[in-house]
Amino acid sequence: MNRVLMASRANLSDIAKALGVSVATVSNAMSGKGRVSQELGRAIREKAKELGYVPSLAGRALSTGRSHVLGLVLADIGHPLFPQFAQAIEHAASEAGYGVLIGDSRGDVEAQSRAIDRLIERGADGIVVVPRHGTRIADIGRPVAVIDSASTPGNTVAADHWNGGVEMGRHLLELGHRSIAIIGLHSDSNVQNDRIGGIREAFFGKGESRLVWIGEMERSLGSGCPLGLVRLVEEGVTAFAAVSDLHALRAITELQQGGVSIPADVSVTGFDDLIWAGVIAPSLTTMRMNMERIAEIAIADLIWQIERLNAAETAPALPAPRHPGRVPMQLIMRQSSGPVLGRSALGDRASVHVRSASSTATDPA
Amino acid sequence: MNRVLMASRANLSDIAKALGVSVATVSNAMSGKGRVSQELGRAIREKAKELGYVPSLAGRALSTGRSHVLGLVLADIGHPLFPQFAQAIEHAASEAGYGVLIGDSRGDVEAQSRAIDRLIERGADGIVVVPRHGTRIADIGRPVAVIDSASTPGNTVAADHWNGGVEMGRHLLELGHRSIAIIGLHSDSNVQNDRIGGIREAFFGKGESRLVWIGEMERSLGSGCPLGLVRLVEEGVTAFAAVSDLHALRAITELQQGGVSIPADVSVTGFDDLIWAGVIAPSLTTMRMNMERIAEIAIADLIWQIERLNAAETAPALPAPRHPGRVPMQLIMRQSSGPVLGRSALGDRASVHVRSASSTATDPA
DNA sequence: CTGAAAGCGCTTACAG
DNA sequence: CTGAAAGCGCTTACAG
Numbered sequence A, B: 001m002n003r004v005l006m007a008s009r010a011n012l013s014d015i016a017k018a019l020g021v022s023v024a025t026v027s028n029a030m031s032g033k034g035r036v037s038q039e040l041g042r043a044i045r046e047k048a049k050e051l052g053y054v055p056s057l058a059g060r061a062l063s064t065g066r067s068h069v070l071g072l073v074l075a076d077i078g079h080p081l082f083p084q085f086a087q088a089i090e091h092a093a094s095e096a097g098y099g100v101l102i103g104d105s106r107g108d109v110e111a112q113s114r115a116i117d118r119l120i121e122r123g124a125d126g127i128v129v130v131p132r133h134g135t136r137i138a139d140i141g142r143p144v145a146v147i148d149s150a151s152t153p154g155n156t157v158a159a160d161h162w163n164g165g166v167e168m169g170r171h172l173l174e175l176g177h178r179s180i181a182i183i184g185l186h187s188d189s190n191v192q193n194d195r196i197g198g199i200r201e202a203f204f205g206k207g208e209s210r211l212v213w214i215g216e217m218e219r220s221l222g223s224g225c226p227l228g229l230v231r232l233v234e235e236g237v238t239a240f241a242a243v244s245d246l247h248a249l250r251a252i253t254e255l256q257q258g259g260v261s262i263p264a265d266v267s268v269t270g271f272d273d274l275i276w277a278g279v280i281a282p283s284l285t286t287m288r289m290n291m292e293r294i295a296e297i298a299i300a301d302l303i304w305q306i307e308r309l310n311a312a313e314t315a316p317a318l319p320a321p322r323h324p325g326r327v328p329m330q331l332i333m334r335q336s337s338g339p340v341l342g343r344s345a346l347g348d349r350a351s352v353h354v355r356s357a358s359s360t361a362t363d364p365a
Numbered sequence C, D: 001c002t003g004a005a006a007g008c009g010c011t012t013a014c015a016g
Helices: A002-007 A012-019 A023-031 A038-050 A057-064 A082-095 A109-121 A161-174 A190-203 A214-221 A229-234 A245-257 A291-311 A346-353 B002-007 B012-019 B023-031 B038-050 B057-064 B082-095 B109-121 B161-174 B190-203 B214-221 B229-234 B245-257 B291-311 B346-353
Strands: A069-074 A099-104 A126-130 A144-146 A179-184 A208-213 A239-242 A267-269 A286-288 A330-332 B069-074 B099-104 B126-130 B144-146 B179-184 B208-213 B239-242 B267-269 B286-288 B330-332
Touching (some): A012 A023, A012 A038, A023 A038, A057 B057, A069 A082, A069 A109, A082 A099, A082 A291, A082 B082, A082 B099, A099 A109, A109 A126, A144 A291, A161 A190, A161 A239, A161 A267, A161 A330, A179 A190, A179 A245, A190 A208, A208 A214, A208 A229, A229 A245, A239 A245, B012 B023, B012 B038, B023 B038, B082 B099, B082 B291, B099 B109, B109 B126, B126 B291, B144 B291, B161 B190, B161 B267, B161 B330, B179 B214, B179 B245, B190 B208, B208 B214, B208 B229, B229 B245, B245 B267
Parallel strands (some): A069 A099, A069 A126, A179 A208, B069 B126, B126 B144, B179 B208
Antiparallel strands (some): A099 B099, B286 B330
């Protein structure tokens, strides 16, 4: 019989009975709200531990109207950055006593709203959204924290992509590069636009930068098509600044396959410090977001919104949390970016080694 | 006043009042359980829609003792495979009416149990675990589905890693390869061991395969160290079969940097079809898991366990779901693996091009 | 076919 | 400082 009791979880009422007090008192003691005498409080907590008491979130949720669960919606859960986000958000939320429910919009804009709706129906108190490029989050009648870029209207917090771009540009300038190609996917991403804007700002008046849009090339040549980077090298480009490590990886392999050596012949840099950045050869110089900090701020902001909602007119308005909307990025210098060497002869050298896969690339126009 | 009512969500009681019936009947009509007359049922559902009724999961959870939330715990949420898992699990769970709460064990074995505990405290009805290499999941007194490898005790469902290995081995044999190197991380992963075992089985008596353990090399040379693959090519290896696309990527870049051309000089293959497999140059031949199917089966099994728990002695025992513990993998042939060409001269050719980063690699012993 | 009632586990004013 | 009571929204036997 004892076993039977052990099997089903103890609840407040069990503790109350065991101690001959009321559940209200037990509840107060556990939450530290209503004042309970020191000794009774201690006795209750002890008994709770003894019985292996675990509060029922469902019961609490029902009476407080708050689930202590947050939703996390990403434009594309399949994106290689998702793990970093998920890990950081989960950690920050967990520290604050919240669980994280995932929603997937599979890269589909319309599905994004449905994912958010589902999360809300599931009772999420608030939602963290890393929106799809060019999407605007509608008012969903519940707290939302948007992580995108400072230039996105309604953005809550994000890495300082623009300045990250500036720093990356400066890094390349310091290495002696004066003609670079910036590689992006498409122009409707605020994050990419900011990074690109920053790089160009750094180069303004000090060197020239041209743009390679992968998305456009793929639209005509098909996914995974060569980007024609070797030709750019022949034209004098000495560095490729990709706005994502994924594109940087693509550039590195295409260049290597074309016989261009990195960083001896050209430099390549990326963004985000994705999983492979440290292990490919050469290892990739990249610009990393401070996910921990971003997640912390997003969660703090969300929780503030949630609590303000609960406080309503009762308490004096909670002061809005002061936080920077932009969190600095960090340059991780690795092997793929190096000083400009004697590259004048490179054009010839590269063309000699060019092999089919990349040499057949049409113009990067 | 109408607005006020709209603002706070409608509940069963609102519907009941509006129609002059009892909440029990409304509940029955909505769930389709107790029999309710056709017309009343229709009227109720109509009114529910009109009022924008969204059931309260908290209320339901409290009365049924089931949260309809599942936990997803991965050894390492930072693993590049996590997005695939998360997406597939989220989808399958969502189809079955369950939400997915994420837990992160940050690659730490002990943290894995704590992550599971936290998820349970949050009320998860069951847990999907993709365990850390070499970990055994303790009985947590709640339904669990383990996704690892068929050779893991207690495994619920997984890709057929062994056979995937066999198929990959055959693919390489068909291309004419007779001497290959298999690249793995470390030997305490069942998944890796199965994949390796399969490849070796295919090669048994038909060619030779040697093993490169990245983990061991890194322990002595540091993370991201060169793997000495060019030397292996000089010794006659014509193909590298990595048990993960991450290692394949490392191999490809190291070989390319060393002046070895892929697939003209050697073939490289991977596993998992990670995000970059299709876009690097050359694109990567790999073996893909059927995540959708695996997730479906894991979720179905989990839900069966959950329902059996509820049914208890009442109903006749639910028949256990019949499912294959091993889901076939699929070979994705891309450019990185090709037929063996005249490679006799390769040894010299490669050594000529070798550059510092990889040429200084010590023995892969 | 429909409804009254109890209960899931917790919190929160309100009395004492 | 402590407790009795109501209520959060739903479900589930059990009557009618």
